[in-house]
Amino acid sequence: MGVDQPRVLAAVAEILAAIGEDPGRAGLESTPQRVAAAYAEFFAGIGRDPLEHLRDTVPVGDRTGDLVLLRDIEFRSVCEHHLLPFLGTAHLAYLPGERIVGLGKLADVVATIAARPQLQERLTEEIADALETGLAPRGVLVMLDASHGCVTTRGPRQAHSTTVTMATRGQLAEPAARSEVITLIGGSL
Numbered sequence: 585m586g587v588d589q590p591r592v593l594a595a596v597a598e599i600l601a602a603i604g605e606d607p608g609r610a611g612l613e614s615t616p617q618r619v620a621a622a623y624a625e626f627f628a629g630i631g632r633d634p635l636e637h638l639r640d641t642v643p644v645g646d647r648t649g650d651l652v653l654l655r656d657i658e659f660r661s662v663c664e665h666h667l668l669p670f671l672g673t674a675h676l677a678y679l680p681g682e683r684i685v686g687l688g689k690l691a692d693v694v695a696t697i698a699a700r701p702q703l704q705e706r707l708t709e710e711i712a713d714a715l716e717t718g719l720a721p722r723g724v725l726v727m728l729d730a731s732h733g734c735v736t737t738r739g740p741r742q743a744h745s746t747t748v749t750m751a752t753r754g755q756l757a758e759p760a761a762r763s764e765v766i767t768l769i770g771g772s773l
Contacts, residue, residue: 587627589620596620626662626669629699634710637692638718641683652684653677653768657691663734664701672704672730672746675769678715679722679755690715704730704749712751723756725765 596616600607607616657674674694697710712726727750736743755761 587624589624592620592623593617627699629696632696634693634696634714635718637689638685641685641719643682644680644684649680651677651679653765654687654690655769657694659694659698661698661702661707663732664703666734668733670704670730670732672728675727677725677756677765678719681720681722683719685719704728704747708749708751712753716753723754723761724752725756725762726751727769
């Protein structure tokens, strides 16, 4: 399943007409196609399983290491309340169990889950769930820090505000372990 671009194109033309614009005027005539193409990219994660990125794991034997932390993963998503973008940074940490995965695959998990209409709170939880299910680690911590278009450009218009959300699982839900990981993330918040 993918985004039905012809339907998006027609809907955008109707929105332009509904706000009093001429969808056929110079400067707007290609807007419906541009928006349809953008939506196909923004919502490419609909119907995709983020666990597909965690299938090629590597056994680590007796030495699993204490912590894997990937900081500053840039992401974008679209708020399901206003269909406005939110942009941010994800930080993912896990305590390996018996298997690890390539670091780029962690960023792929974030991108897949973010490419859907989302709420930041749910996005954080879904990433943590995917890591827990796909890697069976001893612990998971996911922290997202994002700026929301619905807060920065409309309503409260707080251009410099960000929202931080966090989800923890297993041993990284314990306060001391969580604090240690947050300290390691620290400089980027």
